[in-house]
Amino acid sequence: MNWDTIKLFLALHREGSARAVAVEYDLSPSTVTRRVTDLEKELGAKLFNRVSSGFLLTDSGQELLSVALRMEADAYEIERKLLAKNSFMQGGVRITVPYHLITMPIMDVIQGFLVKHPKVDIELIPSYKSFDLxxxxxxxxxxxxxxxxxxxxxxIGTRLVEVYSAVYASKSYVETCDLEDPEKSSWIGWGEEASKPEWVLSSRYPNLPLRHSLADPLAQLHAVKAGMGISMLPCFLCDLEPDLVRIPEGVKWHSFDIWMLSHPDLRETVRFRELRQFLRDSFRSSSAVWTGDTYNNAS
Structure with missing residues (x-):
């Protein structure tokens, strides 16, 4: 069996769509289905049932799946162990970062690392997806x-910093809207159910209604700046925004942590080890940004 075809088989099982697999592997959907059909002919067994919702494994497909998963695990282990033998400060490093962290000085941190290690290439992947390391x-x-x-x-997990949150509104919103009046002020929702979530009920403004729905921190930030309502947001996103204020003034709380994760097999690879240490030192040296201790309403 060809390993590249087995990878397509696994991807089709996970995605359930030839189109999605085609995008992932830069192929046409017809090429994906043709190669899986060729695999079925090679094995003499039907691997997928084509249904309206996509591709579902048959019993034969389930049997192949267990073997294919072992092949995949072995292939990744070989790749990691060979990578770990690289003792030079050169080569690529792929870092996945949530979108709203890109707004912080991460680029400056990475550039600081690259000045010290110019032969390392960084691939930064902004995404809210939890990539499988x-x-x-x-x-x-x-x-x-x-x-x-x-x-x-x-x-391998390292807690880098604590992240504090607070309730924010634009200065003009506070000046023109009565924050105690449900007819004049409202929360910007995060896409929750109709009932009020605990973070609203336990806030200083439990009687205000939820309006709108923006399930993204950056969208929430811009909505608050535009005066659409008040919102609970991480301090690092809002404290340097001159048009935003905390309400009530100065109140904040520990809500999240930023973790740095990597695979144990890459523990001693020099460029990964040095970058992890650099990131750890950089985040901790700027901890006041993440804990909301740079807030200055006089700005």
């Missing part, structure tokens, strides 16, 4: 996680 989808992941939560045990 065991499958080699990224080398290092920066993730914002709820406080007190822990990363997967199979990964």
């Amino acid at each position: 065991e499958r080699g989808e990224a080398d290092i992941a920066l993730r914002i996680m709820l406080k007190d939560s822990m990363p997967p045990e199979k990964l």
Whole structure:
């Protein structure tokens, strides 16, 4: 069996769509289905049922799946172990970062690292998706996680900084709207159910209604700046915005942590080890930004 075809088989199982697999592997959908059909002919067994919702594994497909998953795990392990033998400060590093962290001085941090190590190439992947480090989808992941939560045990995890949140509004919104009046003021929703979430009920303004729905921190930030309502947001996004204020003044709380994750097999690879240390030192040296201690309403 051809390993490249097995990868397509696994991708089709995971995605359920030839079109999605085609995009991932830069192929046409017809090429994806043709190669899987060729695999079925080679094995003499039907692997997928084509249904309206996509591709579903048959019993034979399930049998192949267990073998294919072992092949995939072995292939990634070989790749990681060979990569780990690289003792030079050169080569690529793929870092996945949530979109709203890109607004912070991460580029300056990375450039600081590259000045010291000019032969390292950085691939920065901004995404809210949790990339699978065991499958080699990224080398290092920066993730914002709820406080007190822990990363997967199979990964090396380092808690970089605590992230504090607060309630924000634009200065003009505070000046023109009565924050105690449900007819004049409202929360900007995060896409929750119709009932009020706990973070609203436990806030200083539990009686204000939820309006609108923006399930993205950057969208929320711009909505607050535009005067669409008030919102709970991370301090690092809002404290340097001159048109925003915290309400009530100065109140904040520990809501998230930023973790740095990587695979144990890459622990001693020089460029990964040095970058992890550099990121750890850089985040911790700027901890006041993340804990909301740079806020100055006089700005």
